[in-house]
Amino acid sequence: MINRKHILTHSFSRIRQILPLKWCILLTILSFQFSIFNFQLSIASAQESATAYNFLRLPVSAHVAAVGGDNITLTDDDATLIFHNPALINGVSDKTINLNFMTYMEGAKTASAAFVKGAGDRATWGVTGQYMDYGTLKQTNEYNEDLGTFTARDWTIGGTFAYALTNTLSGGITARFISSHIAGYNSMAVGVDLGLNYYDDVSLWSISAVARNLGGQVKAYDDEFERIPFDLQLGVSKQLKGAPLRFHATMSRLTDWSEGFGHHFAIGADVLLSQNIYIAAGYNFRRAQQMKITDSEGSAAHGAGLSLGAGLSLERFKLHVAYGKYHVTTSSILINIAYAL
Numbered sequence: 001m002i003n004r005k006h007i008l009t010h011s012f013s014r015i016r017q018i019l020p021l022k023w024c025i026l027l028t029i030l031s032f033q034f035s036i037f038n039f040q041l042s043i044a045s046a047q048e049s050a051t052a053y054n055f056l057r058l059p060v061s062a063h064v065a066a067v068g069g070d071n072i073t074l075t076d077d078d079a080t081l082i083f084h085n086p087a088l089i090n091g092v093s094d095k096t097i098n099l100n101f102m103t104y105m106e107g108a109k110t111a112s113a114a115f116v117k118g119a120g121d122r123a124t125w126g127v128t129g130q131y132m133d134y135g136t137l138k139q140t141n142e143y144n145e146d147l148g149t150f151t152a153r154d155w156t157i158g159g160t161f162a163y164a165l166t167n168t169l170s171g172g173i174t175a176r177f178i179s180s181h182i183a184g185y186n187s188m189a190v191g192v193d194l195g196l197n198y199y200d201d202v203s204l205w206s207i208s209a210v211a212r213n214l215g216g217q218v219k220a221y222d223d224e225f226e227r228i229p230f231d232l233q234l235g236v237s238k239q240l241k242g243a244p245l246r247f248h249a250t251m252s253r254l255t256d257w258s259e260g261f262g263h264h265f266a267i268g269a270d271v272l273l274s275q276n277i278y279i280a281a282g283y284n285f286r287r288a289q290q291m292k293i294t295d296s297e298g299s300a301a302h303g304a305g306l307s308l309g310a311g312l313s314l315e316r317f318k319l320h321v322a323y324g325k326y327h328v329t330t331s332s333i334l335i336n337i338a339y340a341l
Helices: 004-018 021-041 062-066 079-083 086-091 285-290
Strands: 096-103 109-119 123-140 146-164 169-182 185-200 205-219 231-239 245-251 265-272 277-284 293-295 298-300 306-313 317-327 330-340
Touching (some): 062 277, 062 306, 062 330, 079 086, 079 109, 079 123, 079 330, 086 146, 086 169, 086 205, 265 285
Antiparallel strands (some): 096 109, 096 330, 109 123, 123 146, 146 169, 185 205, 205 231, 231 245, 265 277, 317 330
16 A cells, blocks of 8 residues: 655655755745645634634834735834734844833723844844733623722743745744733734745835644633634735835735725835835724714715824834824824834
8 A cells, every 4th residue: 555644754854855944944845834724614604703813913113004004015124014024024134122111992002012133144133022911900700880990911922933945035934922811811812924035125025924823722711712823924025126115005804895896005106205204004994894983974084094104223223103093982003113233
């Protein structure tokens, strides 16, 4: 009888002997991404309300937030891009430490941090942490009787590795541990992000593909396990030659077509005032649709979907600020600070 497992193992070993290490890494990333994507695709049609840990959908990078809230193709020296596409950290300065803060709905705040370190000529690694505090909430029973208060919080820690496969193509992977705590109860999950980025510094095109939050819960609040917010994304950025303008378009949630085609898009643009300063604006069609409020006068998004931001990038110090709306009750401010040691 033919031993298929032996044949596959032998074939992969032969490939590793023939191909350079960088192509073996690329093949591993692609095969792993394809196999897990097939599994996720079969269950990804559920709505966002059916997934846990939705704080992972919020932007961490103020620059990403400014150009629409979903972006995987920025190639700047910005450590916060590690949260959006692991392949992008190859362009980050060695030994960069990054701190982030974001206001959310009333009483809730989120913070995060990252550290990025080069490893040889083509590799980069990083570690990250995120924390969401929902504040103190009122606890009642089914009769609306006051039972006091409770707290709720989410957090995650992760590690990232990226490798420059060629001068224009990079791949990256992030693995993270996720935990949620509500009133003395907790759940846990593991997730993986896989990313590829193609950037040509001559034509100034940047093209990326990312599979975010592959994985699932390992401990549920009760006997019913929940999905984590898987998101398949494709994106492109183009800077105009001879002009200080850069345009971005990103498609997200490409496994969920319950909404219209246009709702998958986030678009944005940068005005590069100098090598160190930019201003940016963007629009997220899904967010604008989801946050529409209907009253006697009709429905309106009240600014949801629109985002603005600016950034200062010096040799060692970087500051980015953005404005956006991610909850119907309030607007949010994101602040990123980074320093290369």
